[in-house]
Amino acid sequence: MARVEQQTSSGQRFLEHVQQMLRTHPSPSSVNREALLECIQACLDCAQSCISCADACLGEKEPSRMVRCIRLNLDCANICEATGKILSRQTAFEPAMAQAILQACVAACRLCGDECERHAQAMEHCQVCAEACRRCEQACQRLLAAA
Amino acid sequence: MARVEQQTSSGQRFLEHVQQMLRTHPSPSSVNREALLECIQACLDCAQSCISCADACLGEKEPSRMVRCIRLNLDCANICEATGKILSRQTAFEPAMAQAILQACVAACRLCGDECERHAQAMEHCQVCAEACRRCEQACQRLLAAA
Amino acid sequence: MARVEQQTSSGQRFLEHVQQMLRTHPSPSSVNREALLECIQACLDCAQSCISCADACLGEKEPSRMVRCIRLNLDCANICEATGKILSRQTAFEPAMAQAILQACVAACRLCGDECERHAQAMEHCQVCAEACRRCEQACQRLLAAA
Amino acid sequence: MARVEQQTSSGQRFLEHVQQMLRTHPSPSSVNREALLECIQACLDCAQSCISCADACLGEKEPSRMVRCIRLNLDCANICEATGKILSRQTAFEPAMAQAILQACVAACRLCGDECERHAQAMEHCQVCAEACRRCEQACQRLLAAA
Numbered sequence: 123m124a125r126v127e128q129q130t131s132s133g134q135r136f137l138e139h140v141q142q143m144l145r146t147h148p149s150p151s152s153v154n155r156e157a158l159l160e161c162i163q164a165c166l167d168c169a170q171s172c173i174s175c176a177d178a179c180l181g182e183k184e185p186s187r188m189v190r191c192i193r194l195n196l197d198c199a200n201i202c203e204a205t206g207k208i209l210s211r212q213t214a215f216e217p218a219m220a221q222a223i224l225q226a227c228v229a230a231c232r233l234c235g236d237e238c239e240r241h242a243q244a245m246e247h248c249q250v251c252a253e254a255c256r257r258c259e260q261a262c263q264r265l266l267a268a269a
Numbered sequence: 270m271a272r273v274e275q276q277t278s279s280g281q282r283f284l285e286h287v288q289q290m291l292r293t294h295p296s297p298s299s300v301n302r303e304a305l306l307e308c309i310q311a312c313l314d315c316a317q318s319c320i321s322c323a324d325a326c327l328g329e330k331e332p333s334r335m336v337r338c339i340r341l342n343l344d345c346a347n348i349c350e351a352t353g354k355i356l357s358r359q360t361a362f363e364p365a366m367a368q369a370i371l372q373a374c375v376a377a378c379r380l381c382g383d384e385c386e387r388h389a390q391a392m393e394h395c396q397v398c399a400e401a402c403r404r405c406e407q408a409c410q411r412l413l414a415a416a
Numbered sequence: 417m418a419r420v421e422q423q424t425s426s427g428q429r430f431l432e433h434v435q436q437m438l439r440t441h442p443s444p445s446s447v448n449r450e451a452l453l454e455c456i457q458a459c460l461d462c463a464q465s466c467i468s469c470a471d472a473c474l475g476e477k478e479p480s481r482m483v484r485c486i487r488l489n490l491d492c493a494n495i496c497e498a499t500g501k502i503l504s505r506q507t508a509f510e511p512a513m514a515q516a517i518l519q520a521c522v523a524a525c526r527l528c529g530d531e532c533e534r535h536a537q538a539m540e541h542c543q544v545c546a547e548a549c550r551r552c553e554q555a556c557q558r559l560l561a562a563a
Numbered sequence: 564m565a566r567v568e569q570q571t572s573s574g575q576r577f578l579e580h581v582q583q584m585l586r587t588h589p590s591p592s593s594v595n596r597e598a599l600l601e602c603i604q605a606c607l608d609c610a611q612s613c614i615s616c617a618d619a620c621l622g623e624k625e626p627s628r629m630v631r632c633i634r635l636n637l638d639c640a641n642i643c644e645a646t647g648k649i650l651s652r653q654t655a656f657e658p659a660m661a662q663a664i665l666q667a668c669v670a671a672c673r674l675c676g677d678e679c680e681r682h683a684q685a686m687e688h689c690q691v692c693a694e695a696c697r698r699c700e701q702a703c704q705r706l707l708a709a710a
Contacts, residue, residue, distance in 0.1 A: 139314050139401050143321035146393040149328035166313055167286050173357045174290035180633060181296035181360035185626045190508040192621060197502045197513050203350075204494040210320045211491065213328035214484040219491050222523035229516035246293040254286045327486060332479045337655040339474060344652065344660050347645040355638045361631040366638050369670035376663035433608050433695050437615035440687040443622035460607055461580050467651045468584035475590035475654035497644075504614045507622035540587040548580050 144212070151215035154268045157261075158209060164254075164261035165206030165227065171254035172199035172234060178247040191237050191248065198234035201227050202258060209265075217269055224262045224269075231259035291359070298362035301415045305356060308408040312353030312374065315405035319346035319381060322398035329392065338384050338395065345381035348374050349405060356412075364416055371409045378406035438506070445509035448562045452503060455555040459500030459521065462552035466493035466528060469545035476539065485531050485542065492528035495521050496552060503559075511563055518556045518563075525553035585653070592656030595709045599650060602702040606647030606668065609699035613640035613675060616692035623686065632678050632689065639675035642668050643699060650706075658710055665703045665710075672700035 140162055144155055151158075176195035179188035205227040208220060235255030242249035287309055291302055298305075323342035326335035352374040355367060382402030389396035434456055438449055445452075470489035473482035499521040502514060529549030536543035581603055585596055592599075617636035620629035646668040649661060676696030683690035 139318050139397060140321075142397040143318055143325070143394060146397060147321075147325045147328060148330075148392075148394075162317070166317060170309070170313060170353070170357055171286050171290055173354055174287075174294075177358040177360050177634070178290065178294045180626075180630055181294060183295075183627075185621075185630065186624075189621055189626065190510075193505060193508040193618070194510060194513065196505065197510070197517075200498040200501050201517060204498040206317070207320055207494050208491045210317055211324040211487055213324050214487040216484075216488060216491070216527060219488065219524060219527055222520040223491075223495060226516040226520040230513060233510060233513055245295075247290060247295075250286060250289040250293060324487070327479075327483055330480075332474075332483065333477075336474055336479065337657075340471070340652055340655040341657060341660065344649045344657070344664075347648050348664060351641040351645040354641050358634055358637065361634040363631075363635060363638070363674060366635065366671060366674055369667040370638075370642060373663040373667040377660060380657060380660055433612050433691060434615075436691040437612055437619070437688055440691060441615075441619045441622060442624075442686075442688075456611070460611060464603070464607060464647070464651055465580050465584055467648050468581075468588075471652040471654050472584065472588045475588060477589075500611070501614050504611055505618040507618050539589075541584060541589075544580060544583040544587060 143210075147212045149213055151212045153212075153215065153220075153265070157265045157268045161224075161258075161261040161265045162206050162209050164258040165202045165209065168231060168254045168258035169199045169202035169206060171251045172196070172202065175238065175247050175251035178245070182245065188241070191241060194234040194237045195251070198230040198255065201230040205262070220269065221266065224266050227262045228259055228266070231255040231262065235259060290357075294359045296360055298359045300359075300362065300367075300412070304408075304412045304415045308371075308405075308412045309353050309356050311401075311405040311408035312349045312356065315378060315401045316346045316349035316353060318398045318401035319343070319349065322385065322394050325392070325394040335388070338388060341381040341384045342398070345377040345402065348377040352409070367416065368413065371413050374409045375406055375413070378402040378409065382406060437504075441506045443507055445506045447506075447509065447514075447559070451555075451559045451562045455518075455552075455559045456500055456503050458548075458552040458555035459496045459503065462525060462548045463493045463496035463500060465545045465548035466490070466496065469532065469541050472539070472541040482535070485535060488528040488531045489545070492524040492549065495524040499556070514563065515560065518560050521556045522553050522560070525549040525556070529553060581651075584651075588653045590654055592653045594653075594656065594661075594706070598702075598706045598709045602665075602699075602706045603647055603650050605695075605699040605702035606643045606650065609672060609695045610640045610643035610647060612692045612695035613637070613643065616679065616688050619686070619688040629682070632682060635675040635678045636692070639671045639696065642671040646703070661710065662707065665707050668703045669700050669707070672696040672703070676700060 172195040176192045179192045205223045208223050235252050238248040238252035242252050319342040323339045326339045352370045355370050382399050385395040385399035466489040470486045473486045499517045502517050529546050532542040532546035536546050613636040617633045620633045646664045649664050676693050679689040679693035
């Protein structure tokens with residue numbers, strides 16, 4: 123019980139820093155802040171989930187069955203990280219750069235989410251990771267539409 | 270109002286995935302899960318804050334005054350990212366590897382937090398980033414003590 | 417003289433490891449190895465040059481004039497890194513993933529190379545970085561055409 | 564023959580950019596440039612080799628035997644990348660930051676190099692990666708001694 127409360131407040135503090143950093147920026151971009159915040163968080167969340175899922179797949183009894191999943195997880199993590207970092211920058215914001223990496227991120231999350239979904243029944247970590255991929259794909263799509 | 274609710278639920282969902290990934294791992298390490306979760310989140314939060322603070326410093330009217338802060342922000346982000354990723358892996362956990370990067374992360378967060386604190390009165394983003402650095406430093410210390 | 421020789425042999429050793437890793441892989445992809453090797457190296461080179469150029473711009477007397485260059489350098493570095501890592505993986509190679517990040521990398525290198533070129537006369541580090549961007553853009557284009 | 568020449572010149576061009584970026588920096592640190600160049604290259608080389616070795620291990624017939632090697636490869640890559648980036652920055656160089664990450668990098672390269680060496684007879688990619696780890700460990704040690 124106390125444990126759950128502590129974790130929730132930790133999650134809220136996490137949220138606060140991303141949000142506060144965006145709010146206190148001296149020269150914010152014209153990008154919709156709501157969609158941007160959602161997308162930065164979704165990218166960081168998805169990158170972490172993918173790293174974690176690759177590792178969980180490797181810890182399964184038969185990692186040989188999870189080779190494609192591990193590989194796509196690692197690729198997707200690399201792209202989500204890059205996207206989360208680029209979107210975190212507001213100074214001299216370049217729409218063409220954001221668009222390029224967002225499009226790659228949509229593709230990566232779709233490929234990785236599809237693969238994770240295939241294992242979602244058998245492995246709960248793949249189900250969680252598939253959810254993170256779907257949410258990130260949607261957040262990127264929304265930001266592409268808003269930009 | 271709706272905005273705040275949406276963001277809060279987004280923050281909680283962020284939390285849920287890290288936590289769920291740890292919970293559903295097939296071969297978890299013996300590291301205290303509470304301290305581990307807190308530390309992974311603090312590292313990811315601090316990395317994002319540092320990237321964001323470097324960018325905010327660059328967007329100030331006189332970035333020449335913020336050169337040391339930008340530089341330490343970028344370094345600290347690199348180390349926090351590496352730490353967050355290494356801690357996200359549970360399979361074949363190697364305490365000596367975790368310890369090595371946690372010690373570097375403590376040093377990085379202290380150096381960067383000290384520098385941000387010098388500008389905290391004048392620039393709110395440096396105050397937010399200093400908080401993120403302090404929390405990450407403490408979370409790393411706690412994990413080092415727990416391991 | 418001895419200095420130059422040492423560095424040259426160091427550069428050759430760098431080359432040897434990437435090349436050897438590709439050569440000794442148990443299940444290589446069908447991607448043209450020549451083009452792949454060139455592209456991995458160009459991505460790693462460009463990422464390093466961009467990180468270095470952002471830092472050199474920050475060390476100039478008037479960093480305020482270099483804000484856009486620093487920002488694009490950091491973005492381009494993030495994308496080149498991701499591309500170099502994804503291309504370094506041969507197991508369960510997914511052409512759609514490689515294509516997505518290669519297209520983003522072409523765009524990033526063009527944007528960053530164009531910006532660096534604007535400062536190439538005044539700042540030699542921008543000229544060097546522009547060259548690294550052009551080479552990486554071309555290597556990505558070549559790999560996209562070969563795939 | 565033509566192939567080898569092209570690759571060699573490509574390797575030399577890789578070298579030239581790192582070296583040129585260091586040479587053209589407007590405010591270089593007082594760190595020994597020779598040792599610094601060697602160390603940046605060794606870190607980038609080792610990060611790439613580790614990513615590649617993790618992937619090659621995953622592509623072996625029985626990846627379940629390579630779990631610890633894959634895991635240490637991924638960790639070592641994360642630390643080498645961070646080290647290579649931090650060392651690439653010369654502006655407002657902070658010795659304590661460099662020292663912290665160099666010490667972590669020495670530990671990471673030793674752990675990963677030891678593991679790779681255990682498989683070096685059976686798997687050539689592990690032998691190549693072990694070499695990259697040893698070289699990086701030594702380059703970091705040399706820079707720590709020179710600083």
